[in-house]
Amino acid sequence: MFSAAALVLALHSTVDSFLAPEPGTGPGDHLLRGAAVLVVLTIAAVVYPLLPAGGRAALAIVLGALAVEGTALAIADTRAAGARGEDWTGFALGPLGVLLVGTAIVILWRSRKAARARYLRRAGIALAAMVVAYWFVVPVGVAILATHRPRADVAAADLGRPYEELMIRTRDGLDLAAWYVPSVNGAAVISYPTRQGKLPQARMLVRRGYGVLLVDARGYDGSEGDPNLLGWAGARDIHAAVAWLQRRPDVKKGRIGGIGFSVGGEVMLEAAASNSGLRAVVSEGAGVRSVREDLLRGPRGWLALPESAVQTAAVVVLSATAPSPSLTDLVPRISPRPLFLVYAGRGGGGEELNADYYRAALRPKILWEIPEARHVGGLQARPREYEERVTGFFDRALHGRGEADGTADSQETRPLPAKEEP
Structure with missing residues (x-):
């Protein structure tokens, strides 16, 4: 059997x-x-x-x-x-x-067995089973999910202005499904990793006149390729999106930004580290994506190292892709372009590491913790403040008033405390 x-x-x-x-x-x-x-x-x-x-x-x-x-x-x-x-x-x-x-x-x-020590033996077996489940079965199961994410049909959406449906070709030969709302103010922002995941944020930017390019990550929904929920190789998607926007007549030179959510935030940071075409980056909800980040989490991360190592190895085998570099090694390369890190006080998946990413990054940089927010729920928790901060960040960075050339000329671009009371 x-x-x-x-x-x-x-x-x-x-x-x-x-x-x-x-x-x-x-x-x-x-x-x-x-x-x-x-x-x-x-x-x-x-x-x-x-x-x-x-x-x-x-x-x-x-x-x-x-x-x-x-x-x-x-x-x-x-x-x-x-x-x-x-x-x-x-x-x-x-x-x-x-x-x-x-x-x-x-x-x-x-x-x-009917021996005297049978209860002790059974307790030992139960404990061993839990350890095996936690250190092997669960991480392998997560790796299978990460590399076999179910696709979804994407319905038409209201973005506040008409949008184009298009496919963007990556350098490694994949077609990515995307929507694009043309720019009114000469600047555009890439939203990643799905078209429908963060529509309110897209409408927020559209209201301010920005062009918004919403992209399905490789293997997600309408895009070709194998999915990877950890975002490994996803920077290639952002590079393709930047190259596409650079050819748009409605986008002025040097006025391309990016906003990423959860794994999309991690991928946006990785892409910005090597692509100077991204002039400003907002990353919301970035956290752990391999054993490399778990090493930064102190005792909590160290206890999870066996699980994290198995999960990382399993994803490597199932995706045939090497883990991405640690974000603490990548974020210093974004400077002198401005960086805005947002994370939730009630999030998960290592979001508290944004404080480490902030310390590793060079200026200009901003760190904003929203204590009452859940994972990538900043706009829902503080709608007015979120819109003012995020759109204000892009306004200054993409319209040549200080931040884009690495200078900090306002309170918003000076380092903020890692903790902020509601």
């Missing part, structure tokens, strides 16, 4: 990696992912009958849990955009996962 289950999982992996790759990709892009999964499943099938009862149960539970996740992703993808490719084999993984977990329970029940 276990060998048959491993065979079904191998079939799903083959379809996912080689027979039904994401649009804009081919089997050659997934050689590492497909080969690694097939090798792991083969080893599991070979060693399974050689393991003691507890080992067989643990292996069955691990594969069962990951199989259930595969079905959950297939269902989510189908509900959002219709069944496609690997979704069809993904539907079979759920019952298979339940069967594997059930088998593990039966194995554990039959192998129970």
Whole structure:
């Protein structure tokens, strides 16, 4: 039964990696992912009958849990955009996962011992199971989600002014879906990583006359490529967007900014570090995207290092992409262009590291914590102040009144405290 289950999982992996790759990709892009999964499943099938009862149960539970996740992703993808490719084999993984977990329970029940120390033994097994789940199953599951994000159909939106629907070509050959509201004031802002994720912020900028280019990240919704929720390789998307805006007659030279949210904020920082075409950057909700940032979090991050290391390694294998450099190494390269870091007091995912990114950055720079806000919820928490600060930042940076050349001529561009009371 276990060998048959491993065979079904191998079939799903083959379809996912080689027979039904994401649009804009081919089997050659997934050689590492497909080969690694097939090798792991083969080893599991070979060693399974050689393991003691507890080992067989643990292996069955691990594969069962990951199989259930595969079905959950297939269902989510189908509900959002219709069944496609690997979704069809993904539907079979759920019952298979339940069967594997059930088998593990039966194995554990039959192998129970009646010794005096049985309760101590069971407590030890339970503790070991939790450690394995936390350090291995959860991070691998997160890595699978990060590299298999379900796509969604994108409906038309109200941006305050008419917009163009277009595709932007990246240097590595992917077409990215985008909307563009032409500029009225000669400046434009890139919004990333989705078209529909932050429409209120886009309308806010449109009201002020900015052109706004909303881009779906690679592998997201209408864009080609493999998704990566950690944003690795996403800077190429921003580079393509900047190059497209530089050819627009309504955008004056040097008047291109960027605003990114969550992983989009991290990608925007990485892109700005190497692309001088981005003249001003707002990053909201940047946090941890690999084990490199966890090293900055002190004891809290150190305790998570095993989990973070496994997750980083799993994403490397599943995406065939190396982790991006640490943000503390990247942000100093943005200067003398102005940088605005925003983070939520009630956010998560390492948002508190924005204080570290601020310390590492060179002037001009701003740090704004919104204590009562949730993750990327600054506009909802303080709508008037958020609009004044963000649009005021772009007004000065993109219209040549001090910030764009690295000078700080107003209170807004002087360093703000890492903590700000409501």
